[in-house]
Amino acid sequence: MGLSVIQEQRDVILQEIKNITQDDWKCLIVDGTSKKIIDNAVKEDDILNINIATIERIEDRREPNPEMDAIYLLSPEPHIVECLLADFESRRYNRAFLLWTNLLGPSLRRRIDEFPAIRQVRASSKTLFVDFYPRESHLITFRDPWSFPMLYHPACNALVPKHMQTLAQRIAGVCITLGEYPKVRYYRPKSAFHEASVLCSHLARFVQEELDGYAHWDPNFPPPTNRPQANLIITDRSMDLMAPLVHEFTYQAMAHDLLPIKEGDKVTFHTVINQGTADAQDKDMELGDRDKIWVDNRHRHMKDTIDKLMGDFQRFLEQNPHFTDDNADTTNLNAIRDMLAGLPQFQEMKEAYSLHLTMAQECMNLFQHRKLPDIASVEQTMSTGLDEDARKPRNVLESTVRLLDDDAVAPSDRLRLIIIYVLYRGGLIVEDIQKLLTHAALPPQDGEVVANLELLGGKTSHALKETRQPALALFPRDPKAGEPSEEYSLRPWTPTRT
Template identity: 60%
Template structure:
């Protein structure tokens, strides 16, 4: 899609500040563990080295002193990192230092650093890039513990500190994009859970951080002709259906059903066999990246469309290369195409991309058929939308749910997701009914099972999974959805009937762009002035742009003038919500960026629900870990220089070392003991032991009496001698 990529903006910010600091002179770049991960997320090492960086080093690791070269420190404003920096200053490890902090340095730490200003070559700078761009319009903080901190009652004392951290990171995203947005936040009107005020407090914290950045950086935000951006703050409790449903867009579905591995810096890999069936077959981790054109073009398409497009494009390749096809192209299946790709050594890059996506598509569809996901998803859509496929009020919903719970072909995790969706659909059921459903699903059979706990803990996110009695007196007011479902759009096909549900984020963005977003549910932190421009002031202009011919959409100036909308989802976002943001961007001619603490999959969401009332010690939260300390080796005193060895005296012995107690060349020091030359000369193999031991070896350091080794000995010595063998050792009796 068009628009400014946060990946490129993140990369540009890092490269620009390094280039402007080196200014053509060679320097060392010093990073810490955190900044190294952040930089590696978007910048290649070669790109850094090409800007007069002689070497890249880690501040926590052992390093050789380099007092003839300056160093650029790109480091985190953390106490233990400041300790590492001060250790470098004390050792004068580099000639001088250029400091670049990835956040605002607290005053107490700033005073410590200022005390060493003689070694600092220039005023410290800030580089607000403490986040991980996942896609062109998707940003994550890679902090899955955020969910527990925000919603687990045992973590209440951590919430304020965590909200401050989140606000600083969201502000860093705004600074990188050059936006000082108007802030609106989700304010549920009937919230009964403690976390119902999270968005309100986070919005206040974020406004404070934006104001502080404007004071620190007089050039923020830069002058632009774009309309002022809008930042919407919401949290996971706004939409509990999205992380439970099976979403059949390509990206969402493979993250749901395939064993994709997420790296700490947000990179995604899939383990697959390359050249399967050939002698050079090997297992490898294939990375799914933004550089993969096939991935970017297909990730938000429905699985049916993705497979059709992949096969169509590959058949087109076969038509252009008739010698490659081994059978009728009309009979080519996904498995046939995979086999053909194994014989394509001359098209390595294309082969790798097609192999990856055809393999993942085939594996995903195998799971779709094996676990009857078509039937499961049909009921899920009814529960999530409250409407059947004909967009009418559904009938016999419980019977459909129970039938699937009793079906052994349905996976246990899918059964639990069905029960959770049914509890949300019913807005609560009595405890006995929940136990019956779990029994039908063959769940909660073990004493230590947490399946029931996972359902009950939805209450901490604002839902009501249980109620005390069948008929409440007075009856509770019927729960109204935040955004009522669309009952006018007909379902296009059977495949799309399984994708009727749209995340609340999409409805929120569409209402925002049309100027109809409820200011009661989504108030401003700073209300707009009366008579001032509203969020929909540029709606007409946006519509005119969208009506322009396609060649106009490629105009860079038009893209730069598009209004930017930033959505922050606290507690984790789903890939279906990421898809919704891209779709609104395309349809409404705006740039929508989704920012979140981490990306959620259904399995991850269920696991988090299980732990929501667990003791803090079980959670192993990073915030509960002891404060990090600078490595001890940074404070070690350098070893003293080795003492010079005196040259050997004239007339000394050979080059080898002498015996203990001797000087250089084997000479005895003056006044020292003399070697027992006479005794040694008279010793034979049959001689008795000397005073120092059985073989007389102890005489090397003491004078030895000649009577102990003489030719004649007394009778008592002769008797003892007869009891010894030829080596002077006593014989066994």
């Protein structure tokens, strides 16, 4: 699998704690945010096994322990610093080893440095640069749901500079944790008319300044490596507005699009284990890098995923013939799931396969019920500008309206179709957009959803006789690329850089 950001973050946290404990028992004090960072990458047992006696929240009431040293792994926030100073004031612990998830601001640093007995209380202070949340081995989030509207809503312009600085520090922190001092590149759209078109260039500059500042402060950064210098490419959603709108049929994309997956501190799917038996139980199953079946299949086309799940189960039966039911149909998802319910000896394997067979089956049920093959065909025609024969499409509006008339097409899919059509046409007159929404039985306020794409660089409306130039494809299709086979005809095409 190669480099895993989850493993890198885990190693940094555990190694720093281990360096401090030195086989001597200490308390670990965390706050709400830093605990989420730790829990995302590190098991609690792994921490307790390196001479940590207790893990406590700094915001909670705690018993004093003046004879024991404490390791504080904290977020650099004002209220957390106040809690820390309160601990110092009461001498709750003997000495304090401070670890910060990100850079401590100058004013907060002064608050700590000016504490009267700081030299007696503070044993050390270090920044770990771990203020991020790896979701997968190669995917990182910052869990900031307000970031997107803050960056693109015109009313939030005054908040953008400070937020960009925070983002730059976090992005630089990821690079520092990975030991990378990358070349910073950014996306600059051509002929952009939206105000936010400068965000990528500004963020790239902020990130470069953060990395340069850290390299100046730490002469050992970056550490020696055999890897070539990395490239950090900063882009935003305006680069491709179609991608989140079209239906994609790889397993992970399809599951997140169609199923009620919960995305909180963990990504989970609610299912019933041992369904149809006396041992049936409801359970929230985590979808993450510890789930080998999920990792192996999440980027496969759904057809390949189902084939692999069935093939793996067939191999299991071949290796364990005493579990085989001669009357069972091992080519049917439901039959395989029923067989799994009768294998109590393989609980972990049974739960994992039961989860993914259930998810795959539910995805395919919705795939047919919601007319997704028909929808996806029209979506791909509009998003690529070519029909299935790689020619300029005809009757696109008629195909779109036909789907808007179909009761099986969900309202959310109708809105997606309208947005894709508007972007495909390079904008419509406002009255025509309202007609499409009315025809699709969608509320008039959905027109604001369409219009707001202008904030991301999408052209959604134009005057009646306005002259328009066709938009050039950012990544034109490679004319030498072969056509996909019919069974993969709905797989999104692969763009080629030119």
